[in-house]
Amino acid sequence: xxxxxxxxxxxxxxxxRRTALTVAATVFAVVLVMVAVAMGAGTHEKMxxxxxxxxxxxxxxxxxxYRAKRTLEQYLPFDEQTAQRLFAAEGAVGVAPxxxxxxxxxxxxxxxxxxxxxxxxxxxxSVTTLPGRVREGRFLExxxxxxxxxxxxxxxxxxxxxxxxxxxxxxxxSMESAYELFRVxxxxxxxxxxxxxxxxxxxxxxxxxxxxxxxxxxxxAILAGDSGAVxxxxxxxxxxxxxxxxxxxxxxxxxxxxxxxxLLDDAGMYVMLAIxxxxxxxxxxxTILMAVLERKREFGVVLALGLKPRAIFTIVYLESLLLxxxxxxxxxxxxxxxxxYLQAHPIPLTGAAVEAMALFGIEPEATWKLKPLNPLxxxxxxxxxxxxxxxxxxxxxxxxxPVEALRSL
Amino acid sequence: MTDGGAILEARGVTKxxxxxxxxxxxxxxxxxxIGEGEFTALSGPSGSGKTTLLNLFGAxxxxxxxxxxxxxxxxxxxxxxxxxxxxxxxxxxxxxAYNLIPVLSAIENIEFVMVLQGVxxxxxxARAEDLLREVDLEGLGGKRPLEMSGGQQQRVAVARAIAxxxxxxxxxxxxxxxxxxxAARLLDLMERLNADRGVTFLFSTHDPLVMDRARRNVRLKDxxxxxxxxxxxx
Numbered sequence: 314x315x316x317x318x319x320x321x322x323x324x325x326x327x328x329x330r331r332t333a334l335t336v337a338a339t340v341f342a343v344v345l346v347m348v349a350v351a352m353g354a355g356t357h358e359k360m361x362x363x364x365x366x367x368x369x370x371x372x373x374x375x376x377x378x379y380r381a382k383r384t385l386e387q388y389l390p391f392d393e394q395t396a397q398r399l400f401a402a403e404g405a406v407g408v409a410p411x412x413x414x415x416x417x418x419x420x421x422x423x424x425x426x427x428x429x430x431x432x433x434x435x436x437x438x439s440v441t442t443l444p445g446r447v448r449e450g451r452f453l454e455x456x457x458x459x460x461x462x463x464x465x466x467x468x469x470x471x472x473x474x475x476x477x478x479x480x481x482x483x484x485x486x487s488m489e490s491a492y493e494l495f496r497v498x499x500x501x502x503x504x505x506x507x508x509x510x511x512x513x514x515x516x517x518x519x520x521x522x523x524x525x526x527x528x529x530x531x532x533x534a535i536l537a538g539d540s541g542a543v544x545x546x547x548x549x550x551x552x553x554x555x556x557x558x559x560x561x562x563x564x565x566x567x568x569x570x571x572x573x574x575x576l577l578d579d580a581g582m583y584v585m586l587a588i589x590x591x592x593x594x595x596x597x598x599x600t601i602l603m604a605v606l607e608r609k610r611e612f613g614v615v616l617a618l619g620l621k622p623r624a625i626f627t628i629v630y631l632e633s634l635l636l637x638x639x640x641x642x643x644x645x646x647x648x649x650x651x652x653x654y655l656q657a658h659p660i661p662l663t664g665a666a667v668e669a670m671a672l673f674g675i676e677p678e679a680t681w682k683l684k685p686l687n688p689l690x691x692x693x694x695x696x697x698x699x700x701x702x703x704x705x706x707x708x709x710x711x712x713x714x715p716v717e718a719l720r721s722l
Numbered sequence: 723m724t725d726g727g728a729i730l731e732a733r734g735v736t737k738x739x740x741x742x743x744x745x746x747x748x749x750x751x752x753x754x755x756i757g758e759g760e761f762t763a764l765s766g767p768s769g770s771g772k773t774t775l776l777n778l779f780g781a782x783x784x785x786x787x788x789x790x791x792x793x794x795x796x797x798x799x800x801x802x803x804x805x806x807x808x809x810x811x812x813x814x815x816x817x818x819a820y821n822l823i824p825v826l827s828a829i830e831n832i833e834f835v836m837v838l839q840g841v842x843x844x845x846x847x848a849r850a851e852d853l854l855r856e857v858d859l860e861g862l863g864g865k866r867p868l869e870m871s872g873g874q875q876q877r878v879a880v881a882r883a884i885a886x887x888x889x890x891x892x893x894x895x896x897x898x899x900x901x902x903x904x905a906a907r908l909l910d911l912m913e914r915l916n917a918d919r920g921v922t923f924l925f926s927t928h929d930p931l932v933m934d935r936a937r938r939n940v941r942l943k944d945x946x947x948x949x950x951x952x953x954x955x956x
Contacts, residue, residue, distance in 0.1 A: 316837045323825035614821040617782055618882075619810025619838050621803060716783040 317624060321631035324604065325639075332636065335600040339640025340647065342593040343691055346586050347648035348655070350687050353582050355656065355680035357575045361540055363675045364571055365564050366442045367505065370409070370534035371543045372550055373562050374399065379531060380562060385414055385486045388529035389559055396436075398553045399535060404546035407439030407536035412520040414531070416483030416491075418463075418513055420471040427467065427513040429483065431520020431530075440536040443501065443514065450475035450499035453516050460519075461495035464512040468500045475500065481513070485525040493523055504675065590698055598702040601633050605706040609713060616715035626711035633703030637695050644695075645688060655681040728794075729890050729922060730756040730779050735788035737774050737945075748774040750945040751788070756890065756924050761916045763936035764926045770942040772926035773894055779924065780813055780892045781805045793889060810838055814883030818895035820875040822867040828878045829854060829863030835886040846885075853881040857911055873904035880911060890922040897929045909935045 325332055365371050379387035391410045400408045412431035417424050434453040438444040444452040453460055463473060473479055477497045485491040503509035537546045543563050551561045565572045612625055660679040667677040737749040749771045756762060764772045777783040778790050781797050790797045792812060822831045829850045836846035854863050857877040867875050876896060883891045897905035915921040925932055933939055941949035
């Protein structure tokens with residue numbers, strides 16, 4: 314072992330209590346940073362997954378101008394070949410066409426404005442969780458005719474139950490009035506209140522007939538096997554569908570408020586973690602500075618013996634890095650298994666958190682996800698802090714003049 | 723005054739310290755030569771300038787006026803790195819408070835300067851073991867300074883000082899923290915190294931025992947050399 318490293322390692326343990334306290338602070342910071350970052354990653358991924366599985370998948374293909382106007386005028390021709398081409402795009406695990414429009418729904422004396430969504434009952438489950446969210450009755454069937462599934466709150470305000478008939482009014486693509494009776498076959502329980510209050514789901518075939526839409530659809534929702542592969546999937550979909558004939562958007566574009574929420578959440582978390590890391594940095598600075606001041610005479614001796622100031626700088630720097638490395642090693646040994654356990658065992662949330670998360674259509678669970686950048690980022694952050702914290706003490710030690718250092722006691 | 727050619731030479735050396743605007747003249751125009759093979763004591767009352775002169779000879783400090791020469795080369799205008807290199811190659815130090823490196827064992831302390839000189843691991847270990855035997859500390863090489871007595875630590879310090887084959891060993895009050903019996907044994911050791919190996923020693927001291935054993939006594943007072951006496955061989 315080189316002399317500098319040997320001396321630095323032994324110096325670190327000269328005051329075991331002080332070293333233990335600094336190491337403990339570093340361990341605490343590493344564990345807290347890693348667990349918090351993993352919780353952020355897990356929660357955000359769940360937010361994205363839950364949102365895309367309730368809404369329109371990771372990637373949406375729609376007619377030109379649909380996203381801006383959202384009317385029946387912006388359409389996408391859709392047939393089985395298109396479905397196969399999109400499904401073959403690399404990274405796609407589900408493809409679901411849909412028609413989205415607006416209308417009025419009446420039952421007895423009550424009328425409400427609704428978002429009418431026409432879905433393919435056989436394909437919808439491959440992208441969204443709508444079929445699984447039926448709390449009463451059943452979801453739409455491929456052979457069913459003029460059947461509708463309503464959001465729970467919508468059914469309640471209309472006083473509509475399974476088996477009741479409701480009247481849907483709207484304007485067709487041909488600009489003629491469209492109205493038809495639909496039988497309620499199921500009631501949904503949706504986590505997002507607005508959606509639960511306004512959603513009426515009918516089959517794609519009924520929607521195409523009702524809106525006189527032929528084989529057109531409003532958009533095709535595509536689910537990615539891995540949320541990290543969304544940009545690649547969007548590219549593959551663009552290539553599959555052909556430039557200019559359709560618009561391709563990812564969830565980031567279709568749900569910008571979700572992305573902003575995640576960014577805001579990340580910003581708050583990183584500010585807190587930065588404060589923690591700065592506190593740890595001052596802990597390391599304090600320990601190294603104390604050690605340097607206590608050893609002023611010793612530095613004078615080694616300078617007198619011929620050790621170069623640069624070597625003293627190296628020794629003090631190594632002490633800081635070793636201190637940080639010990640804390641990192643212990644911190645990683647605690648944090649990694651803890652995060653892996655939490656990742657496998659999400660914690661159900663209760664109280665106000667449930668309502669807050671329901672606003673965004675998210676299952677009320679605290680979830681963790683360990684990403685490779687998490688431990689790597691923590692290691693680099695703590696080492697960076699140790700490097701910065703050691704700068705002043707190391708410079709101070711290396712600038713000592715031997716005669717002054719020897720006179721210091 | 724010298725046994726051989728001059729190793730160290732002070733030419734009109736003055737050292738002035740300034741503290742809060744108050745000047746203190748530690749040395750006033752000192753001229754002194756230390757020759758090869760000498761066993762010389764610098765003595766004088768507290769504040770006479772002994773340690774200041776020793777620090778200047780050791781290239782640890784710079785004179786306000788005048789020049790220090792080591793092996794005929796002026797130390798003036800040498801940078802910190804060059805002075806550090808010079809100390810490593812030509813000077814050995816023994817300090818009053820032993821000043822061993824506490825995190826290194828006795829044998830590692832002796833090896834320290836040889837590591838800095840780039841001596842190979844095998845050679846430096848063999849030489850360090852020889853030196854431990856020479857200072858009567860065989861078998862104690864693995865002990866850390868705090869596990870050793872003051873006398874033992876000072877013996878290790880002497881071994882460390884001569885490990886690099888210096889031109890001269892500068893010893894600042896080497897017996898000040900030792901009882902008279904231990905001090906006498908340490909002086910026996912240094913006399914033996916001077917006689918057998920030709921190691922040159924320059925001490926600053928208050929200790930009559932050291933002055934008695936020294937072959938040359940240079941007395942300082944108020945920063946000036948007031949006496950310089952060489953003993954004739956019995």
